[in-house]
Amino acid sequence: MFHKEGYKIMTVTAIVLIAINIVSYNLIETYWVKFLILVVSILFFLLIIQFFRNPARRTVHNNEHIVSPVDGKVVVIEEVYEKEYFKDKRLQISIFMSPINVHVTRHPVGGKVKFSKYHPGKFLVAWHPKSSEENERTTVVVENEVVGEVLYRQIAGALAKRIVNYAKEGTEVVQGSDSGFIKFGSRVDVFLPLGTKVNVGINDKVKGGVSVIADVAS
Incomplete structure (x- = not known):
């Protein structure tokens, strides 16, 4: 579950990273460089989405x-x-x-x-x-x-x-x-x-x- 404040950032990040990988796939001939860009992109996106996670919490309500x-x-x-x-x-x-x-x-x-x-x-x-x-x-x-x-x-x-x-x-x-x-x-x-x-x-x-x-x- 993710916080609503992160949806826009996660979407824009995903679009940018996909575009970068499409460009690298078509312009770069060296396989390991393309693979490295893909791995870095995935790790970066995982870092972004973990930041906006919103785990459910059960608060025991007590006015004291x-x-x-x-x-x-x-x-x-x-x-x-x-x-x-x-x-x-x-x-x-x-x-x-x-x-x-x-x-x-x-x-x-x-x-x-x-x-x-x-x-x-x-x-x-x-x-x-x-x-x-x-x-x-x-x-x-x-x-x-x-x-x-x-x-x-x-x-x-x-x-x-x-x-x-x-x-x-x-x-x-x-x-x-x-x-x-x-x-x-x-x-x-x-x-x-x-x-x-x-x-x-x-x-x-x-x-x-x-x-x-x-x-x-x-």
Whole structure:
């Protein structure tokens, strides 16, 4: 199963690669060169389609849980000052996605979208300390009746040239449902109320819509 954001890119890539191989077949006489072009074309196309895969995920809905919005590795867990929306201290959990990870972004909690904003910006590497504030990014805040307001931020990386965000202010969203897509690598920051219990550690691998990264402390 593939994400709808990838259909156009996959189709164009397939057409271009087929054209290249037709031209090489007719113009190049050396067999091993034609074969090499074919192999490279197949490998490149497989790389593209794996990037846009969209595996089905079964989210166990729980208003006390915050699930990971993306697949990847936890790279930051710290208390920070969030200055765009909350303008106070929050608990930040950042998840880095490599090019081989699934890049679908999912709602970490269910509730009402209170804020959704796109910011144009740079394309620093995703682990750069200033990427959260200077890179192309989107900020979404969902209000959950138990956890409160949860902010998550899609951040473009050095390879990512487009962020897709489906969250619209005023709409009700379901935990684990599709909220967007980041094309070709990046990271997502999640900002939680202080006192939220963290269930992951640095370098832990998480699955979007499945892994519970935090919950309301009892």
